[in-house]
Amino acid sequence: MQGDLGLFLRVILQGLPVTVGATVGGIALTIVLSFVAGLALLSGSRAVRVVSRIYVEGLRGTSEVVQLFWVFFALPLLVGFQIVPIWAGILVLGLNHGAYGAEIVRGAVQSVPRAQIEGAMALSLSPAQRMRRVVLPQAIVEMLPPFNTLFIQLLKSTALLSFVSILDITGITQQRLIPNFGSQDFSIWLVVLALYLVMSLLITGVMRLLERVAAGRLGRGPAARTRLVTTSAGVG
Amino acid sequence: MNPVWDWGFALSILPDLLSGLVLTVQATVLGSLVAFSLGLVFALALRGPAVLRIPVRGFVELIRSTPLLVQIFFLYFVLPDFGILLPALAVGVIALGLHYATYTADIYRAGIDAVPVGQWEAATALSLPRTRVWTGVILPQAIPRVLPALGNYVISMFKETPLLIGISVLEIVGQAREVGGVSFRYVEAYTLAGLLFLLLSYPAALAVRRLERRVGIA
Numbered sequence: 016m017q018g019d020l021g022l023f024l025r026v027i028l029q030g031l032p033v034t035v036g037a038t039v040g041g042i043a044l045t046i047v048l049s050f051v052a053g054l055a056l057l058s059g060s061r062a063v064r065v066v067s068r069i070y071v072e073g074l075r076g077t078s079e080v081v082q083l084f085w086v087f088f089a090l091p092l093l094v095g096f097q098i099v100p101i102w103a104g105i106l107v108l109g110l111n112h113g114a115y116g117a118e119i120v121r122g123a124v125q126s127v128p129r130a131q132i133e134g135a136m137a138l139s140l141s142p143a144q145r146m147r148r149v150v151l152p153q154a155i156v157e158m159l160p161p162f163n164t165l166f167i168q169l170l171k172s173t174a175l176l177s178f179v180s181i182l183d184i185t186g187i188t189q190q191r192l193i194p195n196f197g198s199q200d201f202s203i204w205l206v207v208l209a210l211y212l213v214m215s216l217l218i219t220g221v222m223r224l225l226e227r228v229a230a231g232r233l234g235r236g237p238a239a240r241t242r243l244v245t246t247s248a249g250v251g
Numbered sequence: 252m253n254p255v256w257d258w259g260f261a262l263s264i265l266p267d268l269l270s271g272l273v274l275t276v277q278a279t280v281l282g283s284l285v286a287f288s289l290g291l292v293f294a295l296a297l298r299g300p301a302v303l304r305i306p307v308r309g310f311v312e313l314i315r316s317t318p319l320l321v322q323i324f325f326l327y328f329v330l331p332d333f334g335i336l337l338p339a340l341a342v343g344v345i346a347l348g349l350h351y352a353t354y355t356a357d358i359y360r361a362g363i364d365a366v367p368v369g370q371w372e373a374a375t376a377l378s379l380p381r382t383r384v385w386t387g388v389i390l391p392q393a394i395p396r397v398l399p400a401l402g403n404y405v406i407s408m409f410k411e412t413p414l415l416i417g418i419s420v421l422e423i424v425g426q427a428r429e430v431g432g433v434s435f436r437y438v439e440a441y442t443l444a445g446l447l448f449l450l451l452s453y454p455a456a457l458a459v460r461r462l463e464r465r466v467g468i469a
Contacts, residue, residue, distance in 0.1 A: 089442060
């Protein structure tokens with residue numbers, strides 16, 4: 016039994032680079048798209064706002080599985096070539112979660128008090144300087160907790176990639192382990208769940224640290240909800 | 252060469268997709284019922300004594316931090332080991348309901364916390380029995396306030412029911428895969444499936460937003 020558990024772990028861990036790669040890649044794309052689409056939602060140009068709104072509502076309104084299958088099976092028929100599966104997977108993860116992230120960015124930027132912008136204007140900062148030096152540093156503090164939730168959602172969504180034969184930890188479990196060790200599926204799936212839990216905790220840990228850094232840069236002390244990590248991490 | 256988009260084919264697969272959509276909606280409704288009731292149980296347990304609170308908190312965190320798809324597989328493969336043989340759709344409904352119950356629990360908690368403390372004191376002053384305090388005073392005030400948030404989770408769940416194709420439930424995306432696979436015409440199948448999702452979820456999202464405003468004023 017003990018030996019089997021080691022074997023299960025070894026097989027499942029072969030899928031770990033794919034899960035981690037898809038998560039990291041998806042998060043990177045999500046961040047880029049969130050800021051582009053989120054700031055576009057606040058643009059002065061109506062056309063830019065409409066395009067961004069269509070992206071956000073379209074991607075949030077349909078199922079991620081449909082988006083995944085569309086990119087994998089419909090898109091190649093339209094464009095005549097197929098994207099490397101893992102990149103297509105990262106694309107779908109990023110596009111989908113970027114649409115949710117756009118609303119986070121929009122909300123956080125709008126939550127910055129009006130007086131801050133007026134103050135920046137009074138100091139005759141250019142619009143770009145206002146955004147970079149005044150608005151965003153404050154908005155980012157607001158964004159980090161919802162982004163934490165979003166990134167965990169993204170990590171969980173990587174399991175969908177097993178639907179298109181990508182061997183992430185869910186895919187490898189389902190295709191390699193379950194057919195051979197079906198009678199021990201309880202412990203196998205428990206290992207998989209534990210791995211996802213560890214990865215979720217890692218994401219939360221990193222995000223909490225970033226929250227402290229971002230709040231520290233504004234000269235604010237650690238917020239009440241970061242107390243959990245203050246005992247272990249003495250930085251900030 | 253066939254055109255990229257064939258209207259005749261699109262129309263011909265619509266009945267199959269709609270039958271899949273019906274199954275999707277059924278799973279969502281049943282899953283929501285599980286999530287609403289179980290979520291309330293979790294929420295009350297999280298206010299209970301430590302022996303109850305700590306294990307429930309751990310369970311909630313585990314469910315939330317791990318993929319719904321893995322939980323679906325877990326239930327689908329593991330329940331029969333314990334002699335529980337259920338149809339795939341029932342397993343799916345349980346998994347959806349259980350997963351979302353961990354989210355609705357927090358919604359209920361926020362709603363209960365938002366009930367003014369004076370209401371508790373008044374209930375105590377009237378020496379109402381414990382169950383009566385909950386059913387007659389606290390929950391009737393807490394639940395209407397959290398309806399929009401619960402609605403948002405129903406919409407999320409609706410969009411996650413396609414995960415059930417993992418255990419061969421032929422909901423809408425499963426149907427799209429079947430009808431698209433026969434003739435290798437995936438463009439129509441998946442585009443229509445996506446549009447059908449949008450057709451239901453977007454108006455639902457607008458309705459929730461309107462409800463949010465109304466509850467916010469009240």
